[in-house]
Amino acid sequence: MTEDRRNFVLFAVIAGLILFGWPLVQEYFFPTARPPVTKIEDGKSVPLPQPQADPTADAPAAIRDRAQVLRETPRVRIETPTLRGSVNLQGARIDDLVLVRHRENITRDAPPIRLLSPAGTRDSYFAAWTWRGQGLSPPALDARWTASSPVLAPGRPVTLTAPGGNGQQYLIQLAVDDAYMFTVRQTVLNRGPRPVSVSSFGLVNRQAPQVNNDTMTIHVGPMSVRNGNARYAPNYDDLREDGPERFTTTGGWLGYSDLYWLAALLPDQRRPFDGQFRPGPNNAFQADFTAAPQSLAPGAALTQTSHFFAGAKEVRLLDRYTDREGATMLNQAIDWGWFEIIEKPIFYYLDWLFRLVGNFGVAIILLTVTFRLLVFPIAQRQFQSAAAMRRLQPKMKALQDRYKDDKVKMQQEVMALYRTEKVNPLAGCLPTLLQIPIFYALYKVLMLAIEMRHQPFVGWIKDLSAPDPLTPVNLFGLLDFTPPAYIGIGIIPILLGVSMYFQFKLNPQPMDETQQQVFKIMPWVLMFVMAPFAVGLQIYWITSNLLGILQQRILYARHPEMVGAPAK
Known part of the structure; x- marks a missing residue:
């Protein structure tokens, strides 16, 4: 074979690899951009629906109508500059939340992004808190709580109360800032005759998204920060196949990360806790934590504090929570990857x-x-x-x-x-x-x-x-x-x-x-x-x-x- 012919064959092979092999490489390492938000009709830009924008969007296939489900239970309104929604008093759940600054599409009348949705609706997604411990008798998961105020807003916390067994009283005080961070203070009053062991317990439960956008370079799904490291795993399929994943750490968090949105539980960053991801029935998944137990004497009260982030993964905001407010590595919710040292400066300059x-x-x-x-x-x-x-x-x-x-x-x-x-x-x-x-x-x-x-x-x-x-x-x-x-x-x-x-x-x-x-x-x-x-x-x-x-x-x-x- 002559040199020119050999060069031509080499060129043809390289061109074929680029044309036919690149789509496979691209899908694995460089997932393509999202579909366009508009299409061109008769020379004009027409907005397209964005089903990926809303992880809990309503659809004809919904299990039950969301509005009907929301009307069936007593609620406390959530009103902040960035959030609207409600706290479900039946079960003390945050299960109704929209992000008012982010819209599903580019039209002016587009609805805001819905992040959380109550159980019984399509793609339900909610957070709840309770207690575990020897000698405890906390309220049932569907117990009806009493609220101190009808509205939860920045500077206006709400205290939920409910009686338990053995003469115990349970309180959950919810506070929210002007962004996406909730503070959860769980208090137990032990009026019983014996000491009890108290561990606060929190969970985030969600239906798996209809489309799995997890890729080699951008993680979407369960994630956690544990023992000083961000872990972008497991994914939903791993949990289905391998079962629960458990860990113990001091400082850190766990939850579910979408491309732009995050719902994460942040236990007390100074105390150890046990974290867990586990699959559930009907394609549901749960992330939960159990704080290290503390002893509570008769006649005393014990308060354990955690936080709950539910909102958009805005870069400056996550950095602020991490650097100033002690949320350990919350800025790692964005999967920057190996080139973070370059990507972050480029983002800030841009x-x-x-x-x-x-x-x-x-x-x-x-x-x-x-x-x-x-x-x-x-x-x-x-x-x-x-x-x-x-x-x-x-x-x-x-x-x-x-x-x-x-x-x-x-x-x-x-x-x-x-x-x-x-x-x-x-x-x-x-x-x-x-x-x-x-x-x-x-x-x-x-x-x-x-x-x-x-x-x-x-x-x-x-x-x-x-x-x-x-x-x-x-x-x-x-x-x-x-x-x-x-x-x-x-x-x-x-x-x-x-x-x-x-x-x-x-x-x-x-x-x-x-x-x-x-x-x-x-x-x-x-x-x-x-x-x-x-x-x-x-x-x-x-x-x-x-x-x-x-x-x-x-x-x-x-x-x-x-x-x-x-x-x-």
């Missing part, structure tokens, strides 16, 4: 830019400009290295012709030439390698940060964290069908392919003709590869390409030897 200009798309462009300015000196050295390599091409070609039958000798002579001319063939790789963690970090920020959710850019782009909905495949929405994702190439991915084409065209052309063919087709292959990703990521790449073209123009002016064919 968020600062957004607050400065008021548009996340513009903020991404400014982020790209910042990065390009920082690496410009490195890119200049890269170009100088490429210029030096270009000057060496005639000598390298001569060596290849002279030692074409002795590959080992040819490699030795080429390396000697590099040393003599003081050229590093790998120097040009550094800017590209630097962009990889930046690109991946921005990808994770777009996928994980709720601050990016439903953020518009311009025109038809209503959500930077979703793919581009405008595609010529259906004549920009004039034809009444939605093409599948792998051929629904949007306008922004097309612009990305065009920008890559012109940037590749400006690059010094390799002498090998097969490599030249690879560079010609690569922009269009990458256009299809990138199409399912978030628009914000594509805007970053387009901006980077345009700045790269400008940079190359400047550097070509400084290195005119790079223009035209290499010397012979």
Whole structure:
């Protein structure tokens, strides 16, 4: 087989692996963005329903109507700047909660995200508290409690009371801040004749979500912080197959993490507790904790305090709870992964830019400009290295012709030439390698940060964290069908392919003709590869390409030897 034919076969194999193997790699390591929040009909953006937005959304298949279930039991209203809902006095449960600052879709009249829903409804999701211990006789799980106030609000706690057996009295005081944190103070009054052992017990019970969005890089499902480590496991299937998972720790928490939402129990961070995840009937799952027991003498009272987070995983808020309010590693509820050291600074810088200009798309462009300015000196050295390599091409070609039958000798002579001319063939790789963690970090920020959710850019782009909905495949929405994702190439991915084409065209052309063919087709292959990703990521790449073209123009002016064919 000739060298040219071997190169062509190698190129065909690589192209086939990219086109057909990339979807498998992408689904495992880089799950695609959520479906677009709009579609284009007759040239106009029309909002699409977002069934994934609401983990407890009502549907015709609901077990019972939620409104009817809520009316059947006495309740205490929850009213905060961020939450609306109620506490169920039958069982002392928080089982009705919506997040008023987050909507299911982009329309003005869209309902708020519902996080918690009572038992008996579709996808029920609730938290409850009781006690365990030798000699205790706490109220039954369905006991009716008495509330001290009809409304729970910031600065206005509510105390729930209920009698138990053996002369014991039980109180649960609930307080809530102006965000998503509840404080739960459980008190037992022992009016009996003997001492008792008291352990507070809390649980979060939920139906498993209809769609499992857990992936290799973004965990969704049961998670905990135990013994100083965040554990993004088990998933729902693990619990179904392997049964309960138990652990003991001092400090930490456990609960259920969705992509943007979290319901987590935080026992007393100074005392040990036993945690557990377990499967239940009817596709239900429970996370619960049992605090270390304490002895309560006759005639005395004992209060044990825990917390309950139920809300959105807002980055700054989770950091505040972790750093200032002692919620151990609550900010790890966001699965940043290995590159957190890069992702968090990028998020904070991007968020600062957004607050400065008021548009996340513009903020991404400014982020790209910042990065390009920082690496410009490195890119200049890269170009100088490429210029030096270009000057060496005639000598390298001569060596290849002279030692074409002795590959080992040819490699030795080429390396000697590099040393003599003081050229590093790998120097040009550094800017590209630097962009990889930046690109991946921005990808994770777009996928994980709720601050990016439903953020518009311009025109038809209503959500930077979703793919581009405008595609010529259906004549920009004039034809009444939605093409599948792998051929629904949007306008922004097309612009990305065009920008890559012109940037590749400006690059010094390799002498090998097969490599030249690879560079010609690569922009269009990458256009299809990138199409399912978030628009914000594509805007970053387009901006980077345009700045790269400008940079190359400047550097070509400084290195005119790079223009035209290499010397012979």
